[in-house]
Amino acid sequence: MKVLLSALLLAAFLQKPEIYVDEVIDVELQQLYVTVTRPSGAPVLDLAAADFEILDDGKPQAVSTFARGDLALSAVLLMDASASMEGDRLRTAAEGVKAFVSRVLSQDEVSVMLFSDELLMRTPFSSDAATLLTPVDGVTARGGSAINDHLYLALKDLEGRLGRRVVVLLSDGVDVESLLGMEDVGWAARGSQALLYWIRLQEMSRGKIERSSAWRDRKGHDEQLRLLETAVTESGGRVEVIPDVAQVGTALQKILRELREQYVLGYQPTANHGDGAWHKLEVRVRGGHRLRTREGYFDR
């Protein structure tokens, strides 16, 4: 797959982690964002390129670029503003988003998108807190929830953007009204190579009647939840379950910190044919650490 590779990769071997985009070159490159932790969950921050091994469809690959640090982010914060967020809950969640936005760096670009069964609000990509947060105040939570449709929209918004592409979904995960299935969005997510994080609000679903809706029976809903979890895991992101909307800020900051601590491994695949086939990826690390990254990519 053609990836826009910035000069940051040349700078990536430098000790200092700040990275700037100077020019864009077009090469065949796969980039992997890798989170490494100890069994206790503490991040491992002192690894070198030689500590990693990449397998593409089982074939070892040479690590051609390696970095860790503040690589520019292109992120969409996708917030569920359906009726279950009525009252102070949306405002509380927005406070959490504010804490996240205040920590984005000047090279980062973030868009905030609020949805229910319809698109309620979408900001342009920006690193300016006022641009990102002011419109949120004007939104009233209401209606149902169409997660799949809006997750697809977020992925399309990230298409072609530079830097590490990330979608952070804040929702209980119960999609009722989407026209797209999560299997469709999973396809789009695999193609986009964006990292998906899902802050799963347990509190939202507590007290909500859980049963089959007019559009899906119970099994259908369970299957959609399972596919959403799969898409998140496949992307190299993770599900952060929080019991209370007041913890949104903490969860977002944890995700931001994790993104800042990720390793970025690049390699030039040795057996790509541009045939659209799915390539399974495996990354190994020395030292018995835990590792998380995306599980594969389409050879397009």
Add this chain to the structure above:
Amino acid sequence: MRLRVLILAFFLALPAAAQPPDHLSFSLQSRPLRGLQGPIATLLTTGKEGGGLPMAALAVPSGEREADGKFTVPLIVEIEGNGLLAARRGDIQRVEIYAYAMGADGSVHDFLAQGLSLDLAQVGEAVMDGGVKFVGMVSMPAGAGSLRVLVVDPDTLRYSLRVLPLTVPASGGGPLLLHPLFSDPRGRWVLARPAEDDQVLDRSLSPLLVDEGWGLPSSLPLLAGGRTRRVALLGRELPAEPAVTLEIRTEAGKKVQEVAGRVTERTRTSALERLVCDFDLPRLETGRYRAVLAVAGASGRVETPELTVLYLSENPLNEEPVWAQLRRLGGESVPAPTVAVEAPKGRRRNAELERLARQGYEEALRGLASGTPLDEVVSRLADVEAGIYRQAPQSAESLREVELETAQRLGRDDVEVLLPLAVLHAELYRSLRERKELYLAESARRTSADLAEAYAKRGGSGNVAAQALLSLAADLLASGVQSASRSLLDQALALDGRNEAAGLFLAASHERDGDYPRAVEVLQRVVQAHPGSAEARLRLGVNLERVGRTAEAREVLQRLTVEPVPEWVRTVAWQELVRLHLRADRRSDAISLLRQAVSRLPGQTQLAVQLAYLLDRQGSAATAREVLGGIKTKADTAGGSPRHRYGQWPAAALDEVRRSLTQQSLLRLAALARALEGTPARGGRG
């Protein structure tokens, strides 16, 4: 051993979550258990059955063999909601469920301890209407033993203990037939299960599901004479050409009747065979019996263990829960079943409270007749009822009787008097529900339905009575109470088969339960009566596709895309037509159709999203982005997306019905005033 049991129960409180297959279910908040209280622990260790909480339990050793050689035994516990919530006015009802798997020698093989917290604001009405059905599991070795099942209300220490004799069959031990599995009507229970061990529990429950695989079996089946009843049987080494029989026995074990059944399905699930059989039930005197099913063939005969059943001589009008049927039958006329259902005791009516109730009720009616706004009347009446109920919680049924007697007296000469009373009680139900007076609310709801029914039976307008029943049913559906609301909707349609809103509500209710064939049946009748109903036609088209009648679905949906129907209906019709193409793998046709739809309905975001996705899939990512570029935010749109509108109860039709009902009620207030003038209040029951 007792100490061990107490400590383990304390530490092993499982979290509760609700995720049973295809049932109405609610999230239940988990809560750590405090451990058994002294006297209850004593009961458990002695194994003495009893207690006042109405509860029934069923354990079927159908589970798989585990690594330690034991077998998983799924357990179903049903707790009757009305009894559970009796006299409760708080926001939370707590329940603790314990199950101890005992060996024949008294040893404890395994146990389960589960605390549930029911948020009554969310599930109170549904619990009141049916009850809580809990599924869990324990492990037991092969051989004879028993399960001691204890349900406790930890706040009042009310409890019920059942001991279920159980023989867990060893692998390969010869012919075998497990307990018969009778289905429950859909949406009857609020279901809860432990969140852990999902897969093992799911696998163990899977062979138990009856009625097309959606329902957990009933632990206290209700059989009705004249009906056909489906039963699933699980067994081993069953005859090649089996003859199945259902034998009904008295409590004393005397054979009452035996009927032959029809085997409609035979399958194998892991180590067990499964027969699904239909029985045409004979008419028997109402009461408690035992059922034994047998499978016979050339290779021999094998019987199920006995299962207690309740039998109604007549076909019940509706599918109310067993317990509700019991209450409706008056309790004392039905022998108390062995499963610790406490039939209502003979109530001693309190004359002073009844006088107060009658006085308060008639004052409220006078206020209503003289033009006092309905909400004021309702508020005062709710105060009166709540005050009396607080003094004597057992007085709820007396209140209802007083009100029904008064209504009967007032409506003796002019049936039209009953309609404003039915409307008053419907409003009272809403008010009491908001005050969380669930017992009184349920009573008000039943009174309203009874008055509407009586109004129609005595020559009042069937159409208006149907509107009253529909209005009540809609409230119940909004609270997640399925079975009682369907019953009201069936009654409404029986009174007025052309009531479009009642048909739409009933169909939508079946649809939400995933019962698409029934939804189609109802919708076909609605469309026949109202060919111009765009919403009914849309729902019919969607559900026809779901039952595989694709060509008919396409025809219905296509018409909706060209006729002058509301935009949300037309949009969903386009969306579903596109999905028909996609299911038939005709992606280019789908894209072409979507392009038409997007150009005709440019404001419909989801059509654009679907078009973009399909373009993406065919490799036109840039065009897809262009399509999405036109999407606008909709912060101010009322009503929501077309798919959201479809997923809501048909509120527009209901608004119209309620307006009409209010009008009809107002027109009859003069009749109520005349009745009040003509029949002075009586001082007592006389």
